[in-house]
Amino acid sequence: MGRQPCCDKVGLKKGPWTAEEDQKLVGFLLTHGHYCWRVVPKLAGLLRCGKSCRLRWTNYLRPDLKRGLLSDEEQQLVIDLHAQLGNRWSKIAAQLPGRTDNEIKNHWNTHIKKKLRKMGIDPVTHRPLGQEAPPPLQHPPPPPTATSWQQLDGAERSQQAEEEDVKAVPLIQPHEVTAVPPTASSNCSVSPASVISPSCSSSSAASGLEAAEWPEPMYLLGMDGIMDVGSGWDAGFVVPGGLGVDPFDHYYPDPAGFDQGAWP
DNA sequence: AACCGTATCAACCGCTTCGCA
DNA sequence: GTGCGAAGCGGTTGATACGGT
Structure with a gap:
């Protein structure tokens, strides 16, 4: 049946x-x-x-939804979290108040993914494209791996690189997580009592939007x-965009290597 | 002005997970 | 422990907007 x-x-x-x-x-x-x-x-x-x-x-x-483009901060957070969690959009969305998994997923596929590829970074593994067989041309220089560019020293990096060769989606150990880890449950539970202020694990708590607001x-x-x-x-809901920080600066501290103008 | 290709995003589909009897 | 139903999740599709020729 x-x-x-x-x-x-x-x-x-x-x-x-x-x-x-x-x-x-x-x-x-x-x-x-x-x-x-x-x-x-x-x-x-x-x-x-x-x-x-x-x-x-x-x-x-x-x-409690935000509308509009993701701010630079939000984009950077998405990249960080994706490097840690992979395509677990609901977990990622739980860390971005007012954003939905669908929205983040769409933004990733249409904006961030493209940008990373353009920069020579595999959006799946967050490692340089063709790292196993590096192209002879080294300009722009290959950036550090996504999970290492902030967090890992050389030894950890090489070990992690080996592990990532086995599994395409990078999953890091708990002790390697530097960003706020996702909560146990990212689900939004909208009970009748809380429907006006849905008890999402982070979004509603962070936005603190009551019905009257x-x-x-x-x-x-x-x-x-x-x-x-x-x-x-x-204007009322979008976090004031960015702090003048290009989220991709993490990959290329010196932006001379790629066309920043292409970034919206 | 018309056509075509590309980009974007809302919505759907199907699978997985969870909770309960 | 097992089966079923509901909810959640992630991948994919399709309609529309937009820009270039």
Whole structure:
């Protein structure tokens, strides 16, 4: 007997959410929370599956989300954490208040990954591309390994390099972790009592957003309204971008080796 | 102005994990 | 200990926007 699908797909809507659907979902969740995602769409009057509702809420409608580009600090943190955790986007997202795993994953794939490749760094292993068979041309000079450029001395580096040859995704030992390690659970548990201030392990705690602190009840604006307030929304929620620090400076302390102008 | 290629990101799909009976 | 259902997670896709020719 096969596994029951997450929802009865017959008659359910797919694709982009409309402002009306957003309004229904947010209104329902703010009022009732969710005991069970499967019943949320039915009770909220939506022709969506619960999974879709949960995704829409966590990735787009959650009140404590930041919008807009990642700051330099956030990008650097993503790189650091990815070097430690690999593609564990939810764990990485747990360390970035107001960011979702989907958002970070997308940003990694579209921005950071590309940039690292351009710099000659394998975005998977965080090691120089073709390190096993280094190209004759040494300009720009091969950067240190991602996990070593901050943390490891030579002996540890060589040992770790051997281990990374075995497993593509670098996993470091606990004693090597310098950044804040992920919490035991990165899950957001949105109970009815806490739905207004979802108890995400780090994001809500860090942002400390209470319902009354919502910048604007976006579900009252309609999608056009949401879009129209985009800049204001960003201004209110995005951490003031960067400290003038290019996150990739960690790889190339002297930026002369690559085209910084390509970085947005 | 029209076309084409590329970039971006919201959303979906399927697998894994977790909790409970 | 086992099986089932729900939730979570990561990979992938598809629609749209944007820039160049």
